[in-house]
Amino acid sequence: MTSPTQAPEQTKAHEPHPYIGGRDxxxxxxxxxxxxxxxxxxxxxxxxxxxTGCSRLLTGFLMLCDPEYRKGLDxxxxxxxxxxxxxxxxxxxxxxxxxxxxxxxLLADHYELSATRTxxxxxxxxxxxxxxxxxxxxxPDVDRAGPVRGTGEPAHVVRDVLKPLAAVESLRLLADVPxxxxxxxxxxxxxxxxxxxxxxxxxxxxxxxxxxxxxALLDPEFGAxxxxxxxxxDARRALAEAIARHAGDGAGSRLTVYLAVxxxxxxxxxxxxxxxxxxxxxxxxxxxxxAQRLDTHPRILRQILAPLALAEGDGLPVHLLTPLASxxxxxxxxxxxxxxxxxxxxxxxxxxxxxxxxxxxxxxxLGLPHPGVAEAVRAGIPNVPGAQARIAMELLDAVxxxxxxKAGAYVRDRIAGHTLEAGLxxxxxxxxxxxxxxxxxxxxxxxxxxxxEQLEAPARTYLRTAPLLTRxxxxxxxxxxxxxxxxxxxxxxxxxxVLRRIVPELPWHTLWSxxxxxxxxxxxxxxPPSAAASDSAAEEPVESAPLAVAVSAVPQGTPGSSxxxxxxxxxxxxxxxDLATGSVIDADPAQILxxxxxxxxxxxxxxxxxxxxxxxxxxxxxxxxxxxxTALISATPFTGTxxxxxxxxxxxxxxxxxxxxxxxxxxxxxxxRRSVPDPRVAEPEAVAAPEPEPEAAQAPQAPGPDxxxxx
Numbered sequence: 072m073t074s075p076t077q078a079p080e081q082t083k084a085h086e087p088h089p090y091i092g093g094r095d096x097x098x099x100x101x102x103x104x105x106x107x108x109x110x111x112x113x114x115x116x117x118x119x120x121x122x123t124g125c126s127r128l129l130t131g132f133l134m135l136c137d138p139e140y141r142k143g144l145d146x147x148x149x150x151x152x153x154x155x156x157x158x159x160x161x162x163x164x165x166x167x168x169x170x171x172x173x174x175x176x177l178l179a180d181h182y183e184l185s186a187t188r189t190x191x192x193x194x195x196x197x198x199x200x201x202x203x204x205x206x207x208x209x210x211p212d213v214d215r216a217g218p219v220r221g222t223g224e225p226a227h228v229v230r231d232v233l234k235p236l237a238a239v240e241s242l243r244l245l246a247d248v249p250x251x252x253x254x255x256x257x258x259x260x261x262x263x264x265x266x267x268x269x270x271x272x273x274x275x276x277x278x279x280x281x282x283x284x285x286x287a288l289l290d291p292e293f294g295a296x297x298x299x300x301x302x303x304x305d306a307r308r309a310l311a312e313a314i315a316r317h318a319g320d321g322a323g324s325r326l327t328v329y330l331a332v333x334x335x336x337x338x339x340x341x342x343x344x345x346x347x348x349x350x351x352x353x354x355x356x357x358x359x360x361x362a363q364r365l366d367t368h369p370r371i372l373r374q375i376l377a378p379l380a381l382a383e384g385d386g387l388p389v390h391l392l393t394p395l396a397s398x399x400x401x402x403x404x405x406x407x408x409x410x411x412x413x414x415x416x417x418x419x420x421x422x423x424x425x426x427x428x429x430x431x432x433x434x435x436x437l438g439l440p441h442p443g444v445a446e447a448v449r450a451g452i453p454n455v456p457g458a459q460a461r462i463a464m465e466l467l468d469a470v471x472x473x474x475x476x477k478a479g480a481y482v483r484d485r486i487a488g489h490t491l492e493a494g495l496x497x498x499x500x501x502x503x504x505x506x507x508x509x510x511x512x513x514x515x516x517x518x519x520x521x522x523x524e525q526l527e528a529p530a531r532t533y534l535r536t537a538p539l540l541t542r543x544x545x546x547x548x549x550x551x552x553x554x555x556x557x558x559x560x561x562x563x564x565x566x567x568x569v570l571r572r573i574v575p576e577l578p579w580h581t582l583w584s585x586x587x588x589x590x591x592x593x594x595x596x597x598x599p600p601s602a603a604a605s606d607s608a609a610e611e612p613v614e615s616a617p618l619a620v621a622v623s624a625v626p627q628g629t630p631g632s633s634x635x636x637x638x639x640x641x642x643x644x645x646x647x648x649d650l651a652t653g654s655v656i657d658a659d660p661a662q663i664l665x666x667x668x669x670x671x672x673x674x675x676x677x678x679x680x681x682x683x684x685x686x687x688x689x690x691x692x693x694x695x696x697x698x699x700x701t702a703l704i705s706a707t708p709f710t711g712t713x714x715x716x717x718x719x720x721x722x723x724x725x726x727x728x729x730x731x732x733x734x735x736x737x738x739x740x741x742x743x744r745r746s747v748p749d750p751r752v753a754e755p756e757a758v759a760a761p762e763p764e765p766e767a768a769q770a771p772q773a774p775g776p777d778x779x780x781x782x
Contacts, residue, residue, distance in 0.1 A: 086148040091131035092287060093280015094124070097268055098153035101132050104245060104266075105155035107205065112266035114237045115245045118253040119270030121214075122326025122354060122443030125247045128270070129211045136160055136209075161207035161245075166216040168384075170516065171227040174216070178208070189231075197239045208236060210246040214442065218513040219488040220383060222520040225249055229256055237265065271321030278315065281324055285311035288332040295336055300344045310344045317350040326443045327354055333417040334361040354447040358418070365414050371407055373451050374400040375415050379439050380448035381459060383488040383513075385422055386438025388481050391469070398461040399452070418444055433480055459493035474573070475504040476547075484510040487517035496521055500530035503558070503569045507551040511540040532561045539706045552577050553704070560584040560729065577734065578701035582719065583653030584729035587646060591624040593711035593723045595650060596663045619650040621721050622663055623711070623728050631655040650719055650730060666716070674716030676700065676733060682708045685722060687733050700733060 087093050103111045119125050134140050135153075137160045146154050164177040175189045184195045199206050210233060217224025229252040237244050237260060248256060250269065257265040268275060287293055289301050289311055300306045318327040331351050335342050341364050342349060349364070351357040358376075359369040378387060378395035387395065396404040422436040439445050452458050466486045471477040487509065490496040496517060499505065506514070506529075515537035518530060526534065536557045540550050551574040558567040559581040571580060597617035623646040625632050636642035647656045647663065677697065678687045683705045688697040703722065711723040718733040 085150040086145070087280065087283060088131050088149065088153065089144065090134060091124075091128055091280070092283040093277045094128050094131075095150055095153055095280075096277065097128060097270070097275055098132060099150075100266070100268060101245070102135075102153055102155045104243065105136065105158070105207075107243065110263070112264060113205075113240075113243050114257070114260060114265040116253050116256050116265060116267045117245065117247045117270070118250045118267065120250065120322050120443075121446050122323030122441060123270040123321055124325035125270060126212055127325065129209070129245075129247050133161075133163060133209060133211075158204075158207075161209045163209045163211065165212070166210060166228055166232075167212050168218055169216060170218065170224060170512075171216070171231040174210075174228060174232050182206075193235045193239055196236070197241050199241075206239075206242045208242065208244050210244070213246060213248045213252070217516065219491065219516045219520070221488060221492045222516050224516070226252065234259070273320065276320040278320060281315040281318065281320070281328060282308075282311050284325065285314045285328045285332060288329065289336075295332075296339070298336075298339055301336075306344070313344070313347065314350055317347070317352050319352060323354050323443050326441050327351055327357060330354060330357040330417060330440075330444070334364075337417050338365060338413060354443050355450065358447060361417060362414065367411075367414055371411070372414055372418075373448055374404060375408060375411055376418060376439065376444070376448045377452060377458065378462065379419075379437060380445040380452075381455070381462060381489070381492075382438070383485040384481075386420070386436035388433045388479065389435045389437055390432050391466075391481065392437055394465050394469075395462050398465040399458045401461070430479065456493050459489045460495055463489045463493055463495060463499075473504075475502070475508040476573075478508065483508050484513055487514050491517045491520055497525045497527065497530065500533065501527060503529070503551075503554065503566050504573055506533050506554055507570065507574060508547055511537055511545075511550065515541055528561065528563060529558070529566055532557050532563060532566075535561075536706075539704060543704055545704075548574060548576055548578070549701075552579055552701070555579075556581045556584070556729065556731065560586075560727070579703070579720065579731040579733050582651060582730040582732055583648075584727060585648065585653055586727040587623060587625060587629060587723075588725070588727070589626040589629070590646075590710055590723040590725075590728050591643065593621060593623045593713055593721050593728055594665065595713045595715045595719070595721055596620050596622050596665055598647075598656065598658055598662060598664070617664070618656075619715055619717075619719070620656060620658075620663065621648045621650045621653075621728065621730060622646070623648070623723060631657075633658070633660055635660060646728075648728075650715060650721070653730065670716055671714075674714070674718065676714060676718050678712065678714045678720065680709060680712045685709065685712050685720065687714070687720060703731070 087095075088098065091098070101115065104115045117125050117129060132155075134144065135146075135155050136158070138157060141157070162178060162181050164174050164181070166174045169177070172189055175192050178184075178196070179186050179192050182196065182199060184192060186192045186195050196206055210228075213225050213228050213233070216228045225248070229248060233244065233246050233248070233256055236242055237256065246256065250271075253267050253269070257267055286308060289295050289307050291297050291301055295301045300310050314328055314331050315324075318324045318331070334357055338361070349360060351360050358372055362369040362372040375392075375396050377399040378392055381399070393405055393408045396408065418439060420438045420440045422438060424434050424436065439448075449455060463486060466482045466489065469479065469482050475483055483505075487496060487499065490499050500518060500521075515534070518526070518534050518537070521530075523531075533554065536554055539545075539553060543549075545553065551570050555567045555570040555577060556579075558564065558570070567581060571577060596619075598620055599617055624643045625646045627634050627640055627642065627644045629644060629646055632644035632646040634642060634644045645660045645663075647658045647660070648654060649656060675689060676687055677690055678685055680686075685703045687700045687702070689700050691697050703720065705722075705724055707724045707726065709722055709724055711721075711728075713721045715721070720731045720733055722729060722731070
């Protein structure tokens with residue numbers, strides 16, 4: 072009992088979260104989810120309009136969930152109902168810029184799962200014994216998923232990742248998703264399992280937190296300039312309340328307050344804190360009011376920001392902003408850009424990059440501070456596809472000599488995203504140079520978003536080859552080599568020829584490819600001149616040297632093949648082809664001669680094979696001096712491999728057989744004729760058919776986006 076002369080003890084008010092500055096109602100709900108209280112939903116879906124504060128709220132909550140970070144917070148000053156228990160940190164896979172498949176493999180890596188397919192990841196997560204506790208996963212920023220904006224990757228993440236995760240009964244999930252997917256994510260779950268927290272809804276409103284945000288942004292203690300309405304506490308509080316009141320709850324309120332304060336502080340001249348007409352109620356109004364206070368038409372500000380709102384990735388290299396703004400506006404924007412930096416300053420974010428391989432003119436990027444700003448700017452563009460088409464044309468003009476190898480990284484890697492939104496991507500997908508030099512994950516994502524019926528043959532070849540390019544993270548020269556082979560396989564030799572011309576350092580040239588099913592093994596052999604009668608022999612001069620041939624073991628009945636045992640329908644047959652041209656040769660298998668070991672050893676190159684790779688190496692003067700020349704990789708296992716002394720690699724898969732001239736071969740001997748007779752050829756031993764090769768272990772591969780992406 073207190074003395075009559077003592078004032079009653081005041082209940083100590085709790086401090087707001089130091090990063091969020093409010094949102095106690097939501098933090099209590101999230102803390103209940105983290106504590107696994109009985110009756111609390113197992114799946115929580117956080118959503119709201121852009122700029123409502125979902126990302127910031129989730130970041131602040133994760134601060135409290137991280138055992139190390141929470142050591143630096145004064146937890147006793149916070150409302151106990153908003154502080155989650157001290158548990159191991161949840162898994163937080165970042166989906167920004169990633170596909171749904173990449174996100175799943177991030178989880179598989181985090182939990183060290185043994186899954187080899189994405190479908191195996193969900194049941195393995197359900198079987199994880201983590202000290203008897205449920206698996207806890209937090210997925211933020213789903214709206215930013217995907218390497219290309221126009222591919223709709225957030226929908227794939229929701230349907231292919233989050234919905235299956237939510238269905239795992241031993242798993243607790245918290246996800247930040249766009250509003251249009253919130254109900255879909257909860258759909259199908261039993262009653263009470265999922266809860267949707269929509270920050271735009273009145274029950275989650277936080278007007279006091281909004282005032283605190285504005286007040287902190289106006290406070291010189293936190294970096295604001297000293298002005299009459301920032302240094303005087305009552306004036307600062309009154310302005311903060313007015314800004315928050317006009318911004319309202321939800322519908323981008325947090326972003327509106329942030330931008331409004333930046334606009335005022337960067338250009339306080341002419342701002343009257345008592346004039347309510349100068350306070351915005353939305354992100355779009357912030358843009359318009361800021362331009363008007365600087366005596367500029369709002370259209371000018373929006374035209375300058377338009378390329379950034381339409382940009383892919385983190386932003387545009389500085390040197391591209393003026394030409395792209397001019398393209399969107401359809402007029403020269405140079406003068407507006409020259410005097411417009413104060414105009415755009417509150418709405419620009421600079422990103423400085425440094426590192427080997429980044430050209431000087433691409434080290435500084437300009438971007439918008441929040442996707443909500445981009446949404447507001449895009450809403451004012453009358454024809455977004457038309458604007459993207461003009462941007463794409465400007466980017467094409469920026470390719471020096473139309474050589475993609477000389478193009479800047481943004482132009483090379485991001486033009487597909489612009490042309491996709493413009494509806495022009497199919498017209499771009501006939502350029503082997505772009506296929507070679509564009510970053511394959513982004514280009515593949517864009518091409519996959521195009522309806523298949525709109526793709527021409529070269530694009531279909533690229534799409535067929537793209538999984539191999541992304542899985543192996545092949546560099547540009549190897550991408551070109553794999554595409555060169557793919558074009559030959561698909562009957563597009565003219566595109567293969569373009570690649571040979573524009574990438575002279577190709578490690579091989581594909582001589583021919585034949586779609587033969589069921590090839591069990593291949594070998595290089597020779598035929599005596601008298602037996603080498605191909606389907607084009609009448610046009611060829613008679614030569615005295617044996618002819619190098621490719622011999623494939625195939626099922627009986629394969630067109631052009633000869634059975635080894637005519638009376639045994641189950642016995643294999645052999646298909647004989649000119650090694651240099653692929654022409655089918657009608658020859659008696661008994662006349663085919665196998666190369667001797669000495670002939671093989673006389674060649675400059677050797678090879679080793681795994682299940683889906685063949686390494687070709689140059690022989691050294693001594694054992695151990697071998698140097699890798701190249702490696703051929705395949706999306707399907709090899710069923711047969713051989714190498715001629717003059718460097719022609721013969722390989723077979725389930726889809727066919729092909730021959731590649733390894734470059735530079737620099738042969739030390741030639742075992743059989745191709746165009747010039749060689750009288751020094753020794754007599755090889757006879758061969759009836761190639762012997763099947765045993766399957767070898769798969770080659771170790773660098774982790775790629777289809778397998779194990781980097782977080």
